[in-house]
Amino acid sequence: MKTKKFLVDSLLNIISAALPLLVLQLISYPLIARVLGGEEYGMIITLISVFTVVSFPLGNVLNNIRLLKDKEYKEANEEGDFNPLILGSSFISIVLIITVSLYVDSSLDILDLILLSLITVGSLWKEYLVVTFRLVLNYRGILLNNLFMSLGYIVGSFIFLYFESWQLIYFIGLLFSLVYIVRHTSLHKERYKFSSLFKDTASKGMLLYIANLLKNILSYADKLILLPLLGPVSVAIYYSSTILGKIISMMINPVNSVILSYLVKVESISLKKVIKMFSISSLLGLFGYVATILISPYFLEFFYKDWAEQSLELVYITTATAIIGVLSTVLQPFNIRFNKISWQIYMSGLHLIVYVASSFYFFKIGGLKGFTFGVLIAAVFKLIMQLSVFLLNYRRNNSTHSSS
Template sequence: MLDENTRKYYTGFVWDVALNIVSSAIPIAVLQLVILPTIASATSSEKNGQIVTLISFLTLAAEPFGFALNNTKLLVNETYTMEKSRGDFNYLLLISIPLNAIIIIIGTIYYAPDGGAVFVFMMLLTSTIILLQRYFMVFFRLTLNYRRILLDSFFLCTGYLIGLLLFNTSRDWILVYASGSIFSLSQTLWHNKLLKGPIRRTPFFKNILKKNSILLFVEFMNSIVKYADRLILYPLLGGVAVSIYYSATIISKLISLAVTPLSTVILSYFSKMESLKRRTFYVMLSVGLTVGAVCYIFCVLIAESILNWLYPKWAAESMQLVYITTACAVVGAVNNIVRPAVLKFRNISWQLLLGGADTVLYIGLAYTFFLIGGLKGFCIGLLINAIIQLFLRVVIFLTQPQST
């Protein structure tokens, strides 16, 4: 029998996971079931592929800076609290914004050379807002206030839907993401104390800069792996191939609805723990594999109906890839469950190795198998890489000593 405190702990954990799943599911559902199909139906397959590529680039550039600061804050917050120290993070935030701007300007000109100055400015504005929102959201994670994160999702979706109305009159898709990001950040800042933090360096700055730099590198590697498929395919095969491929991955988004929120809650709880037993790790891994297998079967069964409903123009071509892309998503989901354990309880330097290996293998395997089997070969290369990454993380956790 569990004592009262243990029962409350696990009940709170399950409740927070449920809230975070709903918080993630709502905006993803609005995007995947309403926003993106509407944009796709109003554009050609070539233009839609370019839009999907630009959306991927937009988040690839902004999220690493925001999430690196977010996770660094989670990992070291206890130290700052004990020492009653304030600073460093808003200072790092001001450094991150111009670095993100440089990446966005260069990438936007490359992927949309005919976009014009106004479009580049809108990409830059939206990307900056996304970066700020991803960082300041950590305040709710530190206080385990997942109700506030749920509220943020409603604001985000409201902004998306208002942006969709603007798209219907202007045919400018960036307004959807700009509107959603503005609504989301407004709610986050209204209930946030981190913005009031001083812009100064503390005696911890050197150590924090090192941790943040490592996590920034890792987040960039993770984002490249997450979004590079579209960024690579667009120059190789054009927008039509991106549209077909992206539609094939729509089913796998159902899996990420549950697993990505679970991963963030796990890290939030791990931030308050000193160690993790092997037995607990084995349970996490086993549950992840079991749930993943069930999700795979379910997603494959419903794939054809959903694709014909959302993307009828190229559903038949996408169905040929669904079995591989869904398997890739399942393995990636289990990887995301294991990842917080390695991040928190093993030397942070391992993140450099894992991030670098993931990126090199991802690009190398995807391109090699693309040369062999075209678009389907590309997907097989991604699946092989996902399996290798899961294996590496499990081995590192089981064989390496706990970080101090």
């Protein structure tokens, strides 16, 4: 792994992830909140969580499986599998988004459901097709793609002022992104056929999808759980308290996709390098935590004045949860690359159990603040799990190699 290129690619991917995120968090979301008010904003944030949970795991899994198995397909001179898989995933995502969205908000009309379906499928295809840049370690391409998507979000935000349809912000942003990607990839032109590698690809994809689905459900479960418990206004208060922490964490998380892109090209990695990466991430996380706590009063007062005071009471806890989540995801690429994918399901399942138990237990004790503390406990548990699984398998693999 070439350190200089890895650092440059990591920086490019951080900027790439930050661009659309900052546009959404600093322009689009505050605009929606001011125009539509706290109650409707809370409901919209919940619906955004729903479409993200539905689309991201499917697209991300196909992206990672394509990355992990691309060499195998080339060596076997095989083509296919992925376009049929993404077509089937698109159909599944439409059924899921309509069903879950109507459960969350039964007042949605046919136009809302059509737009939700379009942005869900668009997000799925975008998440998969962007692998074309990861396969050749072209992170400048990812940066340009996200720049176009950010411009689309800005255009969509202006259009939102006239139509007051938040889905148009995402639709136009994804449209800009897909137009750019399609011009620079041929993956969507691959034949719709099944190869001799399909069974292994589909089975690994299914295992990783279940793990990713559980992970993403947990990432957005807070909004989905709080809505029936305390209503949309509490969702707005809670979400506002998490924004800066999420920005910091989502600016660090892109390093993980770079790590996996490089790991698929090596057969092993030293424990020293893993510890070094984890230590650097911890220092960045600590800096991010302090910066978030200092900035939050000014940020919330400016963008979410109506409920800034209530959100500030939660910032210390929600930011710690976000940073600890970053440290967990730093370890995940190593577990995906060098351990069995089934481990991801076991860890996600255990995390889900602890998450539900701790969040509900502390909610009963301390209401919204107690709920946030319960989520923090679950995040700490997840970090310990990721670290334990990596070390356990690393030692087992090393002892196997030394004995042989």
